[in-house]
Amino acid sequence: MTEENNYLDMDLLRFTTAGSVDDGKSTLIGRLFHDTKAIFEDQLEAIERSSKKRGDEHVNLALLTDGLRAEREQGITIDVAYRYFATPKRKFIIADTPGHIQYTRNMVTGASTANLALILVDARNGVVEQTRRHTFIADLLGIKHVAVCINKMDLVGYDEKVYQQVQQEYRDFASRLENVTDLTFIPISALKGDNVVDRSENMTWFEGPPLLYHLENVYVGSDANHVDARFPVQWVIRPHSDEHHDFRGFAGRVAGGVFKVGDEVTVLPSGFSTKIQKILSGGEEKEDAFFPQSVTILLEDEIDVSRGDMLVKPNNQPRITQDLDARICWFSGTRKLAKGGKFIFRHTTKEAQAIVSEIRYKVDVNTLRKIEDVDSFDMNEIGRVCLRVSQPVFHDTYRRNRNTGSFILVDPFSNETLAAGMII
Amino acid sequence: MRNYNLTHLEQLEAEAIFILRETAAQFERPGLLFSGGKDSIVMAHLAQKAFAPAKTPFPFVHVDTGHNFEETIEYRDAFVEKLGVELIVGQVQDSIDRGTAVEETGPDASRNALQSVTLLETIDRESLDACLGGGRRDEEKARAKERFFSHRDAFGQWDPKNQRPELWNLFNGRKGPGENFRVFPLSNWTEMDVWQYAKIEEIELPSLYFAHEREVLERNGSLLAVSEFVTPRENENPSTETVRFRTIGDATCTGAVRSSASNLDDVISEVAASRVTERGSRADDRRSEAAMEDRKKQGYF
Ligand SMILES: Nc1nc2c(ncn2[C@@H]2O[C@H](COP(=O)(O)OP(=O)(O)O)[C@@H](O)[C@H]2O)c(=O)[nH]1
Numbered sequence: 085m086t087e088e089n090n091y092l093d094m095d096l097l098r099f100t101t102a103g104s105v106d107d108g109k110s111t112l113i114g115r116l117f118h119d120t121k122a123i124f125e126d127q128l129e130a131i132e133r134s135s136k137k138r139g140d141e142h143v144n145l146a147l148l149t150d151g152l153r154a155e156r157e158q159g160i161t162i163d164v165a166y167r168y169f170a171t172p173k174r175k176f177i178i179a180d181t182p183g184h185i186q187y188t189r190n191m192v193t194g195a196s197t198a199n200l201a202l203i204l205v206d207a208r209n210g211v212v213e214q215t216r217r218h219t220f221i222a223d224l225l226g227i228k229h230v231a232v233c234i235n236k237m238d239l240v241g242y243d244e245k246v247y248q249q250v251q252q253e254y255r256d257f258a259s260r261l262e263n264v265t266d267l268t269f270i271p272i273s274a275l276k277g278d279n280v281v282d283r284s285e286n287m288t289w290f291e292g293p294p295l296l297y298h299l300e301n302v303y304v305g306s307d308a309n310h311v312d313a314r315f316p317v318q319w320v321i322r323p324h325s326d327e328h329h330d331f332r333g334f335a336g337r338v339a340g341g342v343f344k345v346g347d348e349v350t351v352l353p354s355g356f357s358t359k360i361q362k363i364l365s366g367g368e369e370k371e372d373a374f375f376p377q378s379v380t381i382l383l384e385d386e387i388d389v390s391r392g393d394m395l396v397k398p399n400n401q402p403r404i405t406q407d408l409d410a411r412i413c414w415f416s417g418t419r420k421l422a423k424g425g426k427f428i429f430r431h432t433t434k435e436a437q438a439i440v441s442e443i444r445y446k447v448d449v450n451t452l453r454k455i456e457d458v459d460s461f462d463m464n465e466i467g468r469v470c471l472r473v474s475q476p477v478f479h480d481t482y483r484r485n486r487n488t489g490s491f492i493l494v495d496p497f498s499n500e501t502l503a504a505g506m507i508i
Numbered sequence: 509m510r511n512y513n514l515t516h517l518e519q520l521e522a523e524a525i526f527i528l529r530e531t532a533a534q535f536e537r538p539g540l541l542f543s544g545g546k547d548s549i550v551m552a553h554l555a556q557k558a559f560a561p562a563k564t565p566f567p568f569v570h571v572d573t574g575h576n577f578e579e580t581i582e583y584r585d586a587f588v589e590k591l592g593v594e595l596i597v598g599q600v601q602d603s604i605d606r607g608t609a610v611e612e613t614g615p616d617a618s619r620n621a622l623q624s625v626t627l628l629e630t631i632d633r634e635s636l637d638a639c640l641g642g643g644r645r646d647e648e649k650a651r652a653k654e655r656f657f658s659h660r661d662a663f664g665q666w667d668p669k670n671q672r673p674e675l676w677n678l679f680n681g682r683k684g685p686g687e688n689f690r691v692f693p694l695s696n697w698t699e700m701d702v703w704q705y706a707k708i709e710e711i712e713l714p715s716l717y718f719a720h721e722r723e724v725l726e727r728n729g730s731l732l733a734v735s736e737f738v739t740p741r742e743n744e745n746p747s748t749e750t751v752r753f754r755t756i757g758d759a760t761c762t763g764a765v766r767s768s769a770s771n772l773d774d775v776i777s778e779v780a781a782s783r784v785t786e787r788g789s790r791a792d793d794r795r796s797e798a799a800m801e802d803r804k805k806q807g808y809f
Binding site: 091092093094095096163164165166167168170174175177180189190192193196197305308310318319321322323324325327328331335336337339342364365366367372374375376377378380391415428430431432433486487490491492494499500501504 | 510512513514515516517518519520521522523525526529530532533556557558559560561562563645646652653671672673674675676677678680682683684695696698700701704708776
C-alpha cells in the first residue's frame with residue numbers, strides 16, 4: 085500500500101483526557117497536534133492574535149483547545165470538547181474534559197465512548213485527589229486502557245526516582261480498580277516534547293515507547309464483546325414500492341456479537357424464532373454483521389418486529405427483568421434523584437418509564453468510600469440505586485457489554501438528560 | 509479467524525448511519541439541510557445507504573441565499589431528482605421581501621447571517637422538528653462542543669451552556685412545543701475523512717471542488733470568484749487562475765484556493781499537505797474570533 089492510500093487501512097482510537105488544572109493537558113494536546121501537523125497556520129495565527137490580546141507572554145497553545153467565548157473569558161474549559169488528529173496509522177478522537185470537581189458529569193460523558201483514558205500527573209505533585217477521581221471514573225465507565233503521563237519531568241531534572249515514586253503511588257491505589265487491565269506509565273514533558281512524539285534524549289533510562297507510539301499501537305480490538313449477539317431494532321424499512329413489495333428490513337446497529345446469514349435468531353420480547361435470510365449494508369448483501377456495524381437484517385418468516393425489540397441467539401439470551409440494580413451518575417443541577425422519583429428510561433433503542441425503588445449508597449469519588457443511609461443524589465454524585473422499569477428490559481451487565489448495559493434517565497417535564505446508568 | 513476490526517471510515521459510516529436512523533425514529537418530520545456542498549452530499553449519500561432500498565424518509569431543505577455558483581444549483585437539482593426526494597427551498601430573498609431579514613450594507617455585505625432567519629422561517633413553515641446538518645466538530649472551535657443532537661429553544665437559539673450530555677449510543681431527542689433539534693451525523697468526521705470517504709464510495713462531487721480556470725480577485729486575504737455578486741473594486745485586479753474550492757457556500761464569501769488538483773486523489777494529497785483549514789478561506793469566519801459562535805447562537809446551522 086502506498087502512503088497515499090494508507091487511509092484504507094487506518095483504524096480509530098477514542099480516548100479521553102483528564103488532569104487537574106495546570107497539569108499541562110492543553111499543552112500536551114497542543115503538542116500532539118503540533119507535532120502531528122494537526123494545527124493549521126490560520127489557527128496558529130488566530131491564537132497568536134488572542135494571546136497578544138490577553139497579554140500572554142508567549143503563544144498560549146491552550147487557547148487552541150479552548151472552545152467557547154464564555155470559557156475564554158473565564159479562562160477555563162467547562163464542557164466536553166471533541167478534537168481530532170490522525171497519523172498514517174490511526175485517527176484519534178479526543179474527548180477533552182475539564183478537571184474541576186463540579187464537572188464529574190463531563191468526565192463521565194467523555195469516558196462513555198472512550199477506549200482509553202489519558203491521565204496527567206504533575207511529577208512535582210504526584211498523585212492527588214483528582215488523579216484518583218479521574219481514574220475511578222474511567223474505571224467505572226469500563227475503560228480498560230489507562231495511560232498515565234507523568235508530566236513536567238523537565239522540572240524534576242528528568243529524575244528516574246521521581247518517576248518511579250509517582251508510579252508506585254499510582255499503582256498502590258489502582259490495585260482496587262475493577263475494569264482497567266492495561267496500565268501504562270510514560271514520563272513526559274509536554275512543554276519540551278520529551279516522550280510525546282519522539283523518544284526523550286533526557287530520559288534514556290525509560291525503556292517504553294513515547295506516548296504517540298503507544299496511542300498508535302495499543303490494541304483495543306478485543307475490548308468489544310464479540311460473543312453475545314445483540315441487535316436492538318432501530319427502524320423498520322418498508323419501501324412501499326412495486327419493486328420491493330414485500331420487503332421488510334430491520335435496521336439497527338449491532339450492539340454485540342456476530343450475526344450471520346442463516347443464523348437462528350429469537351425476537352424479544354415476543355420470543356418467536358426464525359432465521360436470518362439476508363444482511364444488507366447500504367443495499368448490498370453481506371455475509372455477517374458485528375459490533376459496531378449498522379446494517380439491515382431480513383428474516384425468513386414474517387414476524388411482527390418493531391423499534392425497541394431485540395434480535396438475539398436462542399441459546400444466548402440477555403437478562404430480561406423489570407428490576408435493575410445500577411450505578412448511576414447524577415447530572416442535573418435542578419432536580420435531585422430521590423426514592424420514588426419517576427423518569428423516562430432510555431436503553432438501547434427502547435424507551436420506557438422507571439421509578440427509583442431504592443437508593444443504596446453514594447460513593448465519595450475522591451476516597452472511593454461508600455456513604456450509606458442517603459436519600460438523594462445531587463449533581464455530579466455517583467452511587468448505586470435500584471430501579472423498577474415499566475417494561476421488561478433486555479440487558480447485560482455493563483461490564484459484559486457497554487451497549488446493552490447502559491441507560492440514561494430523562495426528565496419527563498423538562499426533557500433534560502438527568503443521569504447516566506450502568507447496570508450491575 | 510475472522511477479523512472484527514473496522515477501518516476509521518467504516519466506523520464513522522456506521523455511526524453516521526445510526527444517527528440518521530435515530531433521527532428518522534425520534535422525530536415526526538425531520539429535514540436534511542442540503543447545500544450542495546461536499547458535507548451535505550456525503551450526508552445525503554449516507555442517508556440513502558441508511559434506508560436502502562427504501563427512499564430517504566425525509567425531504568431535503570436548501571436555504572438559498574440567491575448568491576449561488578451556477579454549478580451548485582445544477583448539481584442540487586440533478587441529485588434530488590436521482591434520489592427521488594422532495595426538495596424544499598427557503599429563499600433568503602423572500603425573507604428580505606417580507607421584511608423579516610434586512611440586507612446588510614457596506615463593502616463586505618453578505619447574506620450569510622440572513623440564512624439563519626430564512627432557515628428558522630422554513631422550519632416553521634414546514635413544521636420541521638429536526639434538521640440534519642453536515643456540520644463537523646473539526647471545522648471550527650465553537651463546534652468542538654456541539655452535540656450530535658443539538659437542542660434549540662423555541663427561538664431557534666443554541667445555548668452552549670445548556671446542552672444535553674450525550675453518552676454511549678443514547679441520544680435524547682425529546683423536546684417541548686416549538687423547540688427543535690439540529691442533528692449532525694458527521695460530527696466526528698474531519699475534512700480529510702470526507703474526501704477519503706467520497707473517494708472510496710465514488711461519490712460524484714460538483715466540479716467546483718476540482719481545479720478549473722476562473723476569474724478571481726484577492727480581498728481580505730481570500731481569493732473570491734468574480735461574479736455578478738463580487739465585482740472588482742478600485743485597486744483590485746482580477747486575474748484568471750487555476751483554482752478549486754474546499755467548501756462551497758455563499759458566492760460572496762467563499763474563498764477559492766490555487767490548486768491543480770483535478771481529482772479526489774489529488775485533493776486528498778493536497779489536503780494532507782495543506783497548512784490552512786478549509787474555513788480559513790471563508791471570509792465570514794474571519795470577521796471576528798467568536799464569529800461562528802455568535803452565528804450559532806442565532807440559529808445558524
Ligand atoms: N516546565 C513545564 N511546564 C509545563 C509542562 N506542561 C505544561 N507546562 C506549563 O504548565 C502550565 C499549565 O499548563 P496547561 O497546559 O495550561 O494546563 P491544563 O490546565 O492542564 O490545560 C502552563 O504554564 C504550561 O506552560 C511541562 O512539561 N514542563
